[in-house]
Each structure stands twice: as C-alpha cells, then as structure tokens.
Amino acid sequence: MxxxxxxxxxxxxxxxxxxxxxxxxxxxxxxxxxxMFDLLKSYxxxxxxxxxxxxxxxxxGIDISFTAVATVAEYVMAxxxxxxxxxILLAFLLAAGVGILLGLINATxxxxxxxxxIITTIATLNxxxxxxxxxxxxxxxxxxxxxxxxxxxIRVFTLRNxxxxxxxxxxITLIWxxxxxxxxxxxxFTKLGRGIYAMGGSMTAARRVGFNIFKLQMFVYSFMxxxxxxxxxxxxxxxxxxxxxxxxxxxLDVLAAVVLGGASLAGGTGTLFGTILGVTLIAIMSNGLTxxxxxxxxxxxxxxxxxxxxxxxxxxQRRARTKRAIIIExx
Amino acid sequence: xxxxxxxxxGVQALDQVDFEIERGEIHCLVGENGSxxxxxIKIISGVEQxxxxxxxxxxxxxxxxxQSIDSIRKGIEVIYQDLSLFSNLTVAENIALxxxxxxxxxxxxxxxxxxxxxxxxxxxxxxxxxxELVSDLSVADQQLVAICRALTSDVKLLILDEPTTALTxxxxxxxxxxxxxxxxxxxxxxFVSHKLDEVLQIAQRVTVLRDGKKIGGFPSGELNSxxxxxxxxxKKLDYSQYExxxxxxxxxxxxxxxxxxxxxxxxTFSLLPGEIVGITGLLGSGRTELAQCLFGMMQPDSGEIRIxxxxxxxxxxxxxxxxxIGYVPENRLLQGLVMEQSVGRNxxxxxxxxxLGALRLIDPRKKQKSIEHWIEELSIRIPSVESPVQTxxxxxxxxxxxxxxxxxxxxxLILDGPTVGIDVAAKSSIHEIIRKLAREGMGILxxxxxxxxxxxxxxxxxxMHKGRLVDEFRATETSEEEVQRCVDTVR
Numbered sequence: 001m002x003x004x005x006x007x008x009x010x011x012x013x014x015x016x017x018x019x020x021x022x023x024x025x026x027x028x029x030x031x032x033x034x035x036m037f038d039l040l041k042s043y044x045x046x047x048x049x050x051x052x053x054x055x056x057x058x059x060x061g062i063d064i065s066f067t068a069v070a071t072v073a074e075y076v077m078a079x080x081x082x083x084x085x086x087x088i089l090l091a092f093l094l095a096a097g098v099g100i101l102l103g104l105i106n107a108t109x110x111x112x113x114x115x116x117x118i119i120t121t122i123a124t125l126n127x128x129x130x131x132x133x134x135x136x137x138x139x140x141x142x143x144x145x146x147x148x149x150x151x152x153x154i155r156v157f158t159l160r161n162x163x164x165x166x167x168x169x170x171x172i173t174l175i176w177x178x179x180x181x182x183x184x185x186x187x188x189f190t191k192l193g194r195g196i197y198a199m200g201g202s203m204t205a206a207r208r209v210g211f212n213i214f215k216l217q218m219f220v221y222s223f224m225x226x227x228x229x230x231x232x233x234x235x236x237x238x239x240x241x242x243x244x245x246x247x248x249x250x251x252l253d254v255l256a257a258v259v260l261g262g263a264s265l266a267g268g269t270g271t272l273f274g275t276i277l278g279v280t281l282i283a284i285m286s287n288g289l290t291x292x293x294x295x296x297x298x299x300x301x302x303x304x305x306x307x308x309x310x311x312x313x314x315x316x317q318r319r320a321r322t323k324r325a326i327i328i329e330x331x
Numbered sequence: 332x333x334x335x336x337x338x339x340x341g342v343q344a345l346d347q348v349d350f351e352i353e354r355g356e357i358h359c360l361v362g363e364n365g366s367x368x369x370x371x372i373k374i375i376s377g378v379e380q381x382x383x384x385x386x387x388x389x390x391x392x393x394x395x396x397x398q399s400i401d402s403i404r405k406g407i408e409v410i411y412q413d414l415s416l417f418s419n420l421t422v423a424e425n426i427a428l429x430x431x432x433x434x435x436x437x438x439x440x441x442x443x444x445x446x447x448x449x450x451x452x453x454x455x456x457x458x459x460x461x462x463e464l465v466s467d468l469s470v471a472d473q474q475l476v477a478i479c480r481a482l483t484s485d486v487k488l489l490i491l492d493e494p495t496t497a498l499t500x501x502x503x504x505x506x507x508x509x510x511x512x513x514x515x516x517x518x519x520x521x522f523v524s525h526k527l528d529e530v531l532q533i534a535q536r537v538t539v540l541r542d543g544k545k546i547g548g549f550p551s552g553e554l555n556s557x558x559x560x561x562x563x564x565x566k567k568l569d570y571s572q573y574e575x576x577x578x579x580x581x582x583x584x585x586x587x588x589x590x591x592x593x594x595x596x597x598x599t600f601s602l603l604p605g606e607i608v609g610i611t612g613l614l615g616s617g618r619t620e621l622a623q624c625l626f627g628m629m630q631p632d633s634g635e636i637r638i639x640x641x642x643x644x645x646x647x648x649x650x651x652x653x654x655x656i657g658y659v660p661e662n663r664l665l666q667g668l669v670m671e672q673s674v675g676r677n678x679x680x681x682x683x684x685x686x687l688g689a690l691r692l693i694d695p696r697k698k699q700k701s702i703e704h705w706i707e708e709l710s711i712r713i714p715s716v717e718s719p720v721q722t723x724x725x726x727x728x729x730x731x732x733x734x735x736x737x738x739x740x741x742x743x744l745i746l747d748g749p750t751v752g753i754d755v756a757a758k759s760s761i762h763e764i765i766r767k768l769a770r771e772g773m774g775i776l777x778x779x780x781x782x783x784x785x786x787x788x789x790x791x792x793x794x795m796h797k798g799r800l801v802d803e804f805r806a807t808e809t810s811e812e813e814v815q816r817c818v819d820t821v822r
Binding site: 188189190191192193194195197198200201202204205206207208209210211268269 | 376399400413415419420424429432433436437438
C-alpha cells in the first residue's frame, strides 16, 4: 500500500475516481458504457499522440511539431486515396510513411545541428504546416472514399442501449489499444526502450555505457512521427473530413495530458500507464464539464489548475525525498 | 599505448604519452588539473579518438579506431567521477545495463537483470536493495552500484576516476579492500586521485603527467608524498602551519546556542579578526547547514548571532552580504558560479551595485577595472576574461568563486569545502589566499572533510558530530591523529 503512494500514477488515479464520482452525482449519464465507449473513440486521437510524446519526453526531448506532421500525413493520405483509390491498408502505410519521414527530418536536425529539441520542432512545425498550406491552399477535403467511411464505423463488438441504438468498441479505439500495447512492450522489454530511459536520465552516461545515441534519437523521433501519422489517419476516420487547420493547435493539450501522467520535461521519467491516466483525466474533465452543463470556456481554466496542482505536488514530493536523504540527528 | 597525442582547439591536451598497464596491476595516474589525465582515460575507453600516429595495443593486438563499445568488449570499464549512473532507473537495472547492451538480444529479461545484479553484488559482498531508485541512494552506495556494474562484464581493467572524493574514511577503506580483492582475481585497476596518501597506500606503480607530457612511471615504493608533489607540479610546496597573531579583542562573529531542528543544535562559538577557524566533521554532521544559516539561506529556530557585538537577524542572503559576510559554497558548479558566463561577469556579479555609473547602468570602465584587479590579485590564469567559467580548470574556477566574494569586501568569509576536487598546487595557492586575507584582518571559517587541511590552515578547529559541536582544538596543540579520532568516534 505504502509502495503505491510513491508513484505519481496513484494520485492521478485517485483524482480520476474523485472526478468521476462528482460528475456521476450531477449527471448519471456519465458513468454509462455508452458514454465510456464514445469517450474512448473520440480520445483515441489525442491518446495516440500522447504515446509518441511520452517517448519523446522520456528520452529527454520535446516535440511540438507532431500536429503539423499529423496534418501533412493526413492530407497526403487523403489526396492519394481519392486520386488513385486503394484500400485501408494503403491509407495506413501512407500516413505512417509520411509521419516517419518527417520524424526522421526532426531527428536529423536535432542530432546533427545539436539545436535544442523545442526550437527545432517549433521551426519544423511552421515549415511542415506552412508548406502544406501553400500547396493545398488551405482547401478542405470532404470526398473521402466510401470504404474509408465504412471502415470507421466498424465495431469490434456491438451492444444496444435501452432505446435500441447500437454502440460498442470502435475499431478506432482498437488502433489506440494496439499502439499502447506495442509501445509498452518496446519501453519495458527491449534494449531500445531501456536505452530511451537511459538517454533521458543522462545522455553522457548513456553514451559512455555504449548506447548509440544517434540510433536512439532517430528511433524516438521517427516513432513520434509514426504516432503522428496514425493520429492524423484516426482524425480523418473520426471526422471524415480533412481540414489543414483542424489539428495544429492541439500540441499543448497533448503535452498537458502526458505531463499530468507523470512524465517529466527534464526527461528520464514517465510511463505509458501514467500517460493513459493523463489522457483519461483530460477526457473526463472535458466530457464531465459538458455533462454538468458547465460552459466549455471553464474547461481551459480547469486543465490549467489541475496541471499546476499535479506538477507542484510531484515537485514537492521530490523535495521532501531529497530532504529526508540529508537529514541528520539534531536532538 | 604509445605516442598518444590529442589536440583540442588551441590546447595540446596530451603530447606523445606512452602508457602501459599489466594484468592485475594497481596503477595510479596522477597529475594536476589539466595535465591530461581525463583525456588519457577518454582515449583508453574509446570516448575520444587520439590524433594521428597513436598506437594502442590490448592483449598484444593493435587497435584502430577504438570506439567505446569496442573498449567495453575488450574488458575495459571506466567509473567516472560523476559515476555515470542513471538516477531515474533502479539499482538492478543500472548494474545490469552495460551487460544488457553488450548482449546480442534485442529484448530485456527482467529475471536475468536481477540475477546479474545479485551476482555482481555478491562478488564484492555488498547488499543494496535491487528495486531502489539510484537517486535515493547515498553517494557511497551509488559508487558501489557503479563498481558492481563494471564487474558484470568480463572486466580486465577497471578505471576509477577520483573515486574517493565524496567518501568517508571508512568507505574508502572498504573500497580499497574491493580493489585488492579484484587484483587477486587478475583484474587491473587504474586509479586517478588527488589524495596522494591514498595513491601511495594502494598503488604498485604511479604514472605522473604534467602539462600533457608523461614525467615518468615509478614503483610506489620509491615515492613519498613530497617527491610525488614535486614530480606533479615541478615545484616544492611548503606545508607550514598558519600562525595567528592576535589583533583586536572584539569578536567579528559570535554564535550562541544556535539551533535548527533536524540540522544542528546548541552551537556556540566565536570568530576573531585574523582568525581562521576550521569546522570539520563527517558529511551530514550539520556543518553546511550551519554555514547556510549564517549566510541567511536558512533561518535558525533559536539562538543568537552577533556580528561585531551587535545582535543580527539574517533573513536573506542580501542582508548577510550587507552585514559583511561572504560564502563560498560547497558545490561551486551548482551554487558558486554561472558556468556558461564569462570569468569577468562571474567576478562582478556580487558587486553590481558598486560598478554602476550614471543612470544606474553598469559602467564598463569600472567593471573592467575591478575584474582586472581581482584576476591579478588572485593570479587567475585564463586566456581572456571573456572565456566562460566552465572552460577553466577546477583550481581556477575556485579562485573565481573566491574572487567574487572577496570583491564584496566581507569581514567574515565562510568557505565550505574550498579545495574539493582540485589538485595540490591549486590547493596550496587557495590556502595561501585564505591566509593572506586573514592576516589582513578578515575572520575566516573553513569547513572541510580533510583534517590535514584544517590543521594546517586554521588556528582553531571545531569538530561537529550529528549536529552538535563536540570538541575544539588549538592547531598548535594537537595532531592530525587526535582530531581524526575525534571525527571518527561514533557517539
């Protein structure tokens, strides 16, 4: 029991439970399977981003450009499948490929020019997004193929509510789940994953112990790119339109979720479980406020407050711990 | 290794150095800061590449383009001064990490990780909780973790870069037992240290470097501490004691029954002008916290501080400076200097008020003048006042910290660990500066682990233990052994 309270995740979980209880008291519709499945579907998009961002934060870097990467991947994918046809597998490969490619560009800049990651990715955000806007002229795409539309409606299993309306676990959520399991396995059980933690803990030490920093960084940023590509695809599946300006601007929401989950901007710490909890917390706050009929403008205020509380709490805990380490007997 | 040279921009770090180490040998590498020791280690471990013409042989095989992973595969393990541990990972993972990387599998088996860690700990008979985060361990335990990590591979040569700096005497003895034990298993150790008595105690052979050149390799039996100092610095240093001449009767600083819960209790002492008072005791005895209270960084719970007879409440660092107190902190890297900024800016940072011109903007001429004054006064050797502090050697960095505080013209100067991690020559010049300041009437508090240091440079020595002042010695009436015994005695 005591061991649990050493973990940041425990506190986030408690806050989630508390929030859920309050929301349910006000509006019992919150805690229904239907609402839960709906949340899982609509937050897959943020959730997939968050997995990539977790990797980047653990490695000691930061990425701001992922929304632009997702937009480009989504747009390229949409243009190609409309013009040349294809199937869902091709759509996946396209989005993933474009994402990885742009991620590699980030990694190359970061590794060879040794520019701080935040600056590099702010720059590439603008470059990627700018080029896309110039080429596309900012045009929205509506005419997505029918097979693309029907794929989005697939449910892994289907239930019916009292009114007879079907709901269930969407294939889109399944994509998110697969991504999480894969990412978790990489972080926990591969040399690569432990290398990412090591690099985030101390880059010099990681180099000395024999990790190839170049390879690690290439992996981290291309993985972020892959996640961004998939998130772009998921967004297209969710809303069935492709708008160049619909994703850029969500960077901070995603970063907030990951930081809430316990990943540190200083690198080296963070878990996927924490990230999932962070995304969950953001999801239920947004959804809960809507269900409680609170104006959506309050949402930003709440998110801000929760971030400050959570981060200062873990900073306080860390301080308390180091203090304990130097304490001496004065009595 | 033969003919090893390395040039960095503008600096010849190593100049045609030959070096060899036998199987199972304990070999010490000594030299002043900047003599090329670290560069040599980096080349052996493959972190840096030597310049053209170098020949490196391991087990009789010539090595070309040695990379760190190659050198690890050859059985060379380096434990750096900063230990290179991952404080965000557990003990078990830190120990097993090197071997995990060396293995050909892409996956991690956590059972194997624990097993590797346990085996390594058994080899040197230590016991640290496997699931503890390294950031939660003491420095000595962290060092053991680093050694365990080195032992997981088929290590033939263990390189320790200043392993004893942060350890207590007992922990050092334990470390030496481990090294001797490794020797009996045929593992060679290369040991870098500034503490010459330790070098002579453990080494079989000693290689001396000076200004990037090899002065020679000597069996340790042929050396003593003075001879070694001479070889390292090229000059003879004097080890005379500080002589205190009574000046005024009015104490500069009086501390009475000062207490701070959890840190120290009922501390009473006084400091006269011209005195150098040493405070020694184990790490965590409360000495640093006491200094921080005097400098307004922490507030005492009870007790009184009087400055020149007047009761003073020091609520902030600004007030401490106004009262004429200067504080050279324990960790110059973290607390004493702005590493990326130039030497000049670091020196004047404490006296910005004094160099303001009209309109309260910094007057460049006044600034330049005071920078030049202090650089000359403390003979800081630098290429230019514009060079960032982080490019200087440890000894020169410490001089910059001292300069910045003397510039405030303090009456009381507190130095916490003034010579930690700097070489003999730089050390003795810092000591010289301290004595000169005291002779000019400043009252100085020196906090140090090294009994020899306080004994030679102070006229009075206070020993702290678990937050209390337990004993006081006059430097002329005691011996190093007596004070050391008092420090080590567990009460």
